[in-house]
Amino acid sequence: MTASVKQRQVVTILSAVGLTWYIILWSFGVLGCLIARKRYRLRPRSPLASEVASAVPGVTILRPLKGLDTNLYENLESTFTQEYPNYEIIMSVADKHDQALSVVRDLLTKYPNANAKVIIGEEVVGVNPKVNNLIRSYRQAAHDIIWVVDSGVMAAPGTLARSVDALIGPPSSVLNHSRRKIGLVHHVPFAFSSGGGKLGSKLEEAFLNTNHAKMYIALNTIAIDSCVVGKSNLWRRSDVDRVNGSEKFIPNADQGGSQTGERGLAVFGRYLAEDNMIARAIWHELGQRHELSCDVVRNAVGHMTLSDYVWRRVRWVRVRKHMVFAATLMEPFTESVVLGLIGAASLQHLVGLSAWILLLVHFLAFIFVDLDVYASLAGHPLPAATRWQFIGAWGAREILALPIWMLAMFGSEVEWRGKKYQVLRNGEVVRASGHGDTVPFRPSVHRV
Template sequence: MLTLFSRLRQLRYNKKPKPKSSSLSAALAPGVSILRPLKGLDLELEANLRSSFQQNYPKFELLFSVASADDPSIPIVQRLIKEYSKVDSRLIIGEQIVGINPKINNMVTSYDSAKYDIIWILDSNVHVDEDTLGRSVDELEKPGIGLVHHLPMATQPSSYAAQVEQVFLNTNHAKMYLAINTVGIASCVMGKSNLYRRSDLDKAGGLAAFGKYMAEDNIVGEALWAQGLRHAMSADMACQVLGKITPKEYCGRRARWVRLRKYIVTAATLTEPFTESIVCGLMGSWAAHHLWPLAVPSMAYFFAIHWMAWGMNDYWLYRTLLDASSSPSPSGPASASGRGDYRSKKQPSYYWPDFMRAWLARELLALPLYIYAMVGTEISWRHQRYRCLSDGTAMAI
């Protein structure tokens, strides 16, 4: 059964369909405005931004947003705009303070000035495949679909804590994200790469209305869901290069996610421990031992088999996503990294012993970090501290 699941994942991400929208003429293709909010120098920033210039799609514009005129990302954007002079692109400097969320404040002007109804909000720390836009528009054009998003995927960790982060994103998080969106019983959206129609979001007050929330991605998804518009995922990933992460940063990220979710999707957050391997293993071991004491004489025996099967399944998913991950292929001297396709590079923790070292740490830390996050309310984002409030909003500290 596990082999079958692994094969299905490989078919989804390694056998991506050819986008139909990309073959249309500019007159027939739906126009798309790509919004890329920027702040500082993310890892592989130039390669990330280059991937949006290289989209194989006939009709789109690029809007880069920075809050400050002295932001260090501006020279990179200007160089790319000059290099890709045939691409309709603009740099917008300045922000509108509409709430506590700095990302929303940064994008409001770009959102209001976008030429097209379809908006693609793409974070600056991710890169995408050149056919991602075409496949996404194909999904968005289907009846009843109001939002298209992509699976977050982590690559290139350069520290042990970053390897643990990569294992989390590419196993536990990926499983739950894919499962919830496959069943489709509720909105479950991460805002790294989202497409929707501005005309739909404007019915909920427009982008500025969500500036009071820190987890605006999920709130936007719920607002569209409430209109009867369902979500879809194309066979693409939003790939992020992790680089170096400290153990403190890893723990802070996990706590931040839980604290943001516990007031917005309370029921789902409360059940989260029961999706973890250790809690499930302990419950299953106890039940199996008491129901079938002759067949399962020891809880430790059942737990060992359970944990080994869980780890193997996670490793298959992990390998599948890494094998299918893609990046822009930088061309010319303007490339920041000159690395080309990340699939040609050996990725840290790619092989079984390295994976298990990071996977064990992730699994053992999951419940303690969850408990720590649930009893607190403070988070840190982009060097600013916030306190999460019970209505889903936040206040700066």
């Protein structure tokens, strides 16, 4: 066999592999689109919303706060207006001079009958400032079901009731006993910015409301592993108090077994992505699955510059590569540009069609599916007044995806809320000094 024949055979095999990958990824995208249509275009009212307080499980809503985030008043108010008869709200700030306190006090005055309070002062249990801010509120929670909601998130009035529905599931039956218990309910974030939002804000909207949501929904539908972002998560404190983040299965988990040694929320203070690690612990250590509610949570992205957007994406790619390296390594091959090039080159070799025509069809189909996902999450099609601006941001996001990934892969230092961290192999982080050194963690307590 001549070298040229062997070369053609290798190219044919690679083209077949490329086409197979292309079909698989498109199947994921279409699945995400179809499930989004089914799940989010109809959100029925939960029967729990009309029950008396004694007939439903109690829920503690934890709101960690720092500074005057965009839309903060409306975001926090959305937890005061939940259509659910039995819940408390605990808002927490680390510093008594935090500007968020003025908004909190206004809401406590507006809703004097709400079961709500604020806790000032943090307990430093790790390098993650969000966990440090939450830990005292977590320990004082009156209820076992905990709903942790980021300050930048707004939830519709029926969200809590429908989420509790999803967590506790329907009445027991033979069918239900054959399925794993639901240990965590989470929500797809739907980003929005004001009309004067900067370029980074528009890119974040285009990313979260289309490709991210599509793949997030598809991965959680297939559910072969944990895949959770932490803007809005509902879980049981009694479950989190049994795990330690090791991801080692507890043999007697179904009978209430626990890991040995330190457990609970505090142990996740060593991670930046504590939400993802809690979800993974519930999945792997307790053998419980996750459920997406039929609600989205609206995420105010504020005035994010292009630089803000780039470094935000770099931060989370660098965190992910130390947690799920293989999946992070494959990310560029799931994005529209690289995937389109793979598909066009494969089909051109195997079928002889023009690569340019194939790329044109690919991108038109991709944007069509992504805009359909947007419509499902938003409850309406993309407004005509912002259509071309959004499509332009979508295109810029797709083009930037590969350069941002490449920048992120070469480095392990990240910056979050003005502090620098070094990401370690297992996804843990340590404070970085700024001179290439790391700062060891020393637990302490700061209370006001």
